[in-house]
Amino acid sequence: MKHTDAVKQFIIDEFLPDVSVTELDSEYDLVHGGVIDSLGLLKTMAWLEDRFDLRADELDLDPNSFRSVDAISRFIEDAHRRRPESD
């Protein structure tokens, strides 16, 4: 997935400053692991909207879309597929 590196870097920068890129598994459950709480989720959504030009009111609010680095990456790709003009 083309956005995995960017997502992983964001998660580390914001929530896991002591973890290296290689240490964070892309399938690691960020919610169950306590990495993303409610404020973290809002921050992640804000970043997705700014960085990937996603409209807040068009985001599909499926909780599973935010569970892991891979899930977030898939979410970005899906959102762009639905709005090809934004790519």
Added chain:
Amino acid sequence: MIRWNADQTALRQGIGRWCEALSAGDIERDAEGVFPQDQWKLIQESGILGLPFDERWGGLGQSLLTTMYVLEELGRGCRDGGLNFSVATHMVSSGVPLQRFGSQELKQRYLPGICSGETIGAHAITETESGSDALAMRTTATREHDDFVLRGSKSFVSNGPVAGLFVVYARTHPDGGPFGITAFAVERDTPGLVIGEPVAKMGLRTSPLSELHFDDCRIPASAVIGRVGSGFLVLDHVMKWEILCSFIINTGQMRYRLDRCVEYAKERIQFGKPIGSYQSVSNKIVDMRIGLDTARKWLYDTAARLMDGENVTTDIAVSKLLASESNLASALAAVQIFGGSGYLTEYGLEKDLRDAVAGPIYSGTSEIQRNRIASMLGL
């Protein structure tokens, strides 16, 4: 700066014509602390309740900005702050999440009643042990075949005693973090739902408040608003609307108060001069004006950006902080400027002050808004 068009202006003037009747007897009603059923009927007739909802459900299909513009006039013209609060609560607590996230079935079932005001809406979020830390809620919704069963209690449910429909936020996953909460549409007469008696409070007394208790309250899975686990995201959307709609009403109230203080400061003579000629008074009024203008600009700018699909997490928090604290400061200044008269119930200003105290508390306290802004700054 927003330039309002003729239709928007007409809608705003339209609600203005109802305000005298809506305000009549407001001080007596505040003393009694009861929901004004007769005034609610007028609110229904005015059509204001359907403003932001699709026309196919009986709404007026207006934008968030237009809705706010009309609500601001309600705040300026209607002196019953509790009624105004109930109007905003009704609109945003149930209609807004249903329109954005509800299934076709839920929209069809509830939105016509919400638009007309026949069904009064409320939402149940806060619990005794989880106020600011809303996600620590203990009320659970357990899946049993085709149903969910609600167990637990909610407190501080505005419109609770009079509502026909509740949007209830409950825990569907014990350790799901922000994804452990789900929103449900729950009808008043659902077996197992017990609605508490109205709770007495400092201000907003005509907007009734109660507790809710869920004693094995069984609701169909089709009552889920959005998806299972998306309750926090539904709530975040609702909170944005709640802040913008509730606090734009406050700016209308600030405008009313400002105009009244200016007039009084010109007429009231002390030591041979109008009290407005003394800087200690005029400066207070200038601060009221600055607070009003700042709050309005933030609220409307944030709404415009939200409509454009921008992320407004920080802006919403700033707007809420500014508007609620400016409204409280304005209400306090008005009482002080009117002196002994301001302290008297008959002048209506002490009631405004009691109402305004709630602003920095509900919809996320000022402390929580600052935490949110700090978090968005990376702190």
